[in-house]
Amino acid sequence: MIKFSGKTVLNLNINGENLDVVVKPSDTLLYTLRNELGLTGAKPGCENGDCGSCTVLIDDWPIKSCLMLTVEAKDKKITTIEGLKNAPIQKAFVENFAFQCGYCTSGFLMVCNSLALHKPKANNHTIQEWLQSNICRCTGYEEIQSAIKSIINNEI
Amino acid sequence: MIPFDFEYYKPQTITDTIKLYHDLDLMGRKPIYYGGGTEFISMARMHNVYSEAVIDIKGIPELNIHEMKDNELIIGAAVTLTQIAELNLFPLLSLTVKRIADHTIQDKLTIGGNIAGTIIYRESVLPLMVADSDIVIAKKDAVDRLPLKDVFNKRMNLEKGDLICQIIIKKEYLNxxxxxxxxxxxxxxxxxxxxxxxxxxxxxxxxxxxxxxxxxxxxxxxxxxxxxxxxxxxxxxxxxxxxxxxxxxxxxxxxxxxxxxxxxxxxxxxxxxxxxxxx
The missing domain is CATH 3.30.390.50 (CO dehydrogenase flavoprotein, C-terminal domain)
Structure with missing residues (x-):
């Protein structure tokens, strides 16, 4: 049986690297990424699972890191925005002007990257279904949809 | 951020889990079963729930089953809504869970958690109701398979420490x-x-x-x-x-x-x- 009590050194696989980090069982993954590992690409927004700005990939599926305990991520593959190195979706966001203030962008990028991976032939309904997990207060939804569609249709 | 500390346990068997819950309860640790954790974390953040011992049930093999066996669909309580929608063995359930919260939350939210949670809507129970489903519950001394209608009345009627293990739907209802x-x-x-x-x-x-x-x-x-x-x-x-x-x-x-x-x-x-x- 796995048990964590108090502060513990946990080895996490993040962006292809195995990193040791000190965590408490009550730490959320968002807290650990930002405050213990300096990976500030995942943004704190609502911290209630509503806005999606803290989205990361766990075993390639999007997860809101504010609603995951760090200890749950043991033995999982964690990918943050820092781990997307020149992914096609990043270029697509630039070319489609898919951001304004940029606060929601890393969350949207992670969702879109996972969508392209799991549903390379996603239709409009599926795209909207996935994108509804995230909120853009600048309301740049059309451009974000254009970006993901350009990836899915292999236009770049 | 969660404003209190707790211990985290991840047992591997139903027997260990039930025993652990009751042992921790006797010690006054206010144990809580933890599935997807979405409700626990959001409520803990607002001081609406408190526990000194969180028992993660996702390591128990029986709670991760998602398959047809002997003309029945068995869904473990720790199976996520996304897994249910993707495998799509019971289309009515798939349609229902795809409209609970949002897609990313569905990657984390478990069917057991949705049924047993405190949020009143518990929409994933609806297809199970019309399909005369059974539910497997681990209790202190036994594991029982019961008709859902006998244990769900407004909410799951569980005794302290009872653990929802599986949901079983007969094949004849699936399509x-x-x-x-x-x-x-x-x-x-x-x-x-x-x-x-x-x-x-x-x-x-x-x-x-x-x-x-x-x-x-x-x-x-x-x-x-x-x-x-x-x-x-x-x-x-x-x-x-x-x-x-x-x-x-x-x-x-x-x-x-x-x-x-x-x-x-x-x-x-x-x-x-x-x-x-x-x-």
Missing amino acids: LPSIHVKRTKVEKIDYPLITMVALEKDKKIRTAFSGLGGYPFRSSKFEQLLNSNKSNKDTKIKDAINSLQSFITDDLHGSSEYKKFMLHNMLYEALENFEEGNK
């Missing part, structure tokens, strides 16, 4: 004609104004609802009136809705009158769709 409709106040991602599932078996329509009142329900009186021999659909629907008169409540999502209006339209369309399918 029957069915309908899922969810209406919300404004946004697509929201708690329901009304969520309705309907399933046709032996030429009778079964229905279950969430959002109309304070808990999910299936009503035999309602179904009897809806399936009456009256030829006029409007009359049948009005009779059926009248049987729920005192149950339909006003809330932030809509007045009881508005809900009745919406329900009438939803039922009318559902009956037409079933009729169309039978032609």
Whole structure:
């Protein structure tokens, strides 16, 4: 049986690297990424699972890191925005002007990257279904949809 | 950030889990079972729940089963809503879970958590109600398989330390004609104004609802009136809705009158769709 009590050194696989980090069982993954590992690409927004700005990939599926305990991520593959190195979706966001203030962008990028991976032939309904997990207060939804569609249709 | 500390346990067997819960409870640690954790973390952040010992149930193999076996679909309580939707072995359940919270949350939210959680809507229980599902519950001294209708009345009626392990649906129910409709106040991602599932078996329509009142329900009186021999659909629907008169409540999502209006339209369309399918 796995048990964590108090502060513990946990080895996490993040962006292809195995990193040791000190965590408490009550730490959320968002807290650990930002405050213990300096990976500030995942943004704190609502911290209630509503806005999606803290989205990361766990075993390639999007997860809101504010609603995951760090200890749950043991033995999982964690990918943050820092781990997307020149992914096609990043270029697509630039070319489609898919951001304004940029606060929601890393969350949207992670969702879109996972969508392209799991549903390379996603239709409009599926795209909207996935994108509804995230909120853009600048309301740049059309451009974000254009970006993901350009990836899915292999236009770049 | 969660404003209190706790210990985290991840047992590998049902027996260890039940024993651990009761041992921790005896020590006054206020143990809590942890599935997807979405409700626990969001409520803990707001001081609405407290525990000194969190027991993560995702390491138990029986709770991660998701397969057909002996003409039954078995879904472990730790299976996520996304896994259910992707495998799509019970299409009515898949449609229902795809409209609970949002897609990313569905990657984390478990079916056991949705059924046993404190949020009143518990929409994933609706298809299980109309499909006469069974539920496997681990108790202190035994593991019981029980009809869902015997343990779900407004909410899961569990004793302290009981653990939902599996949900079992007979194969004959999985691909029957069915309908899922969810209406919300404004946004697509929201708690329901009304969520309705309907399933046709032996030429009778079964229905279950969430959002109309304070808990999910299936009503035999309602179904009897809806399936009456009256030829006029409007009359049948009005009779059926009248049987729920005192149950339909006003809330932030809509007045009881508005809900009745919406329900009438939803039922009318559902009956037409079933009729169309039978032609």
